[in-house]
Each structure stands twice: as structure tokens, then as C-alpha cells.
Amino acid sequence: MIVFSKDKCAVGYALNTIGGKWKLPVLWILSQNGTLRYNELKKSVTGITNMMLTSSLKELEESGLVNRVQYNEIPPRVEYSLTEIGEKFLPVLDEVAKWGEQLMNLNRKA
Amino acid sequence: MIVFSKDKCAVGYALNTIGGKWKLPVLWILSQNGTLRYNELKKSVTGITNMMLTSSLKELEESGLVNRVQYNEIPPRVEYSLTEIGEKFLPVLDEVAKWGEQLMNLNRKA
């Protein structure tokens, strides 16, 4: 019988990276809008708090999905955008979406 | 500026369906082994507790990813397997895995 080992699982790694309540919304907004400042993100991701936005962005940056560019101006300006590997994730999301739709349709009927 | 709406998002729906700590492991084990009894699943998904296995299976069944067949024998016998839409998810997972590997490689270097 085949046993599950979490360690080397790329799927687990991927899903951890985008896991949590807000990372996917943030990624999606960035994919639709290109480069955005912190405040613009805050407005676009409806309902997100400062804390969650900050920590989501931080984790996304650490895992290499998001670029963060800080301009030393006053008032502060920081711009976020998707990295190359972040962009590469979009077609994958698309596949997930297609499957998700099929599932939604199935469950609507039932 | 484009705003995120959670409701109609197929990606969100999909990721909720397979979200949580154990659903993915359970799905993967089923995909590798075909039909399994409760106890066999328990042994294969290392570290899972009865409670989490039961609730994961229940949710997966409710969302249509897993079949549950109960034989009225003593001692009880219940067999689990992937449904059609459950099987259809595997190639999607494969795409996720490919991207996940790229990401892992990037982050190993950095």
C-alpha cells in the first residue's frame, strides 16, 4: 500500500504557498491590475485588514511570488507586482478554475 | 481597479473543497490505491486521527469527490474510492505539482 509522505510533495508545497484566506485574492488582484501600491491593494481586496494584507504580502514575497519595490519617499510608496514564477501560476489557476466549475455544476444539480 | 469577489470564484470553490490538512493526502492515497477500506486509509495516511479521517471523508463525499460504499456486515466494511470528478482532478494536481517543483527549485537556490 502506498503511503503519503508530506515532505517531498510539490503539491503540498504549492498549496501551502498560496494557502490561507487572503493570498489567492491578493494574487488574483495583482494578476488583473499589474503593479499596485499597498493602499490600492487594500481597496481592491475587499474586506482585508492591514494586518492580513501585510502578512500575506510578506509571505508571498518570501516565497518568491511577489515583487516588492520600496521608494524612499514621504509619504511612503511601496509597489507590489507578480514575479515571473508568480505569473506562471496563472495558467495553473486556470486549470483549477475549469475543474472547479465542473464541480460546482455537479453540486448545483445534486 | 478590479475587485475580488469571493462568491463566484471557481478557484476558491475548488481550493475550499480540497482545503484543510488532510483532504489532499486522502485523495492522493485513493488515487494511488484505488478502492480502500477505512482502516486501510488510516494506515496509509500516516499520522491522521480517526476524527480527521472521518470528517475528511465525509466532506469529500459530500462534495462529490469520493464514493462511499457500505456493506452491511459485521464487523463493518466500508469502501472508499474516487468519483469521476475526483479522478478528473488528478491531472489538475499534476499541473500544480509541476509549478510547485519550479517554485521549490527557485527557493532552494535563494
Place this chain on the structure above:
DNA sequence: TTACTTAATCACAAAAAACTGCATACTTGT
């Protein structure tokens, strides 16, 4: 001088998810 703006950050509170360990029902083997 005072208020305003921006991108965070922190201590604390609340809510959600997961874990522990025991309980059950019924029948077969000892």
C-alpha cells in the same frame, strides 16, 4: 501649528481547525 497621508506593526481578542482519548455496537473466535 495642526491635520493629513502612507505603509506598516503590535498586543490582545475571537474564531476556526485539529487533536486526545474514550465510547459504541455487533459478531466471531477463544
Place this chain on the structure above:
DNA sequence: ACAAGTATGCAGTTTTTTGTGATTAAGTAA
């Protein structure tokens, strides 16, 4: 009579994740 095996269920607790609301620093416009 008694233990063993099977697929769950549940109360109570811990752990993890999110949310709240206030706070900072430094310049610019009023």
C-alpha cells in the same frame, strides 16, 4: 464469558489562523 476487530462519534482542549483598534514616522499643505 470475554477479548478482538471495524467504522465511526463526541466532549473537551490545544493549536493555528484571523480580526480589532490603536500607534508610528516624516514630510507636505493649510
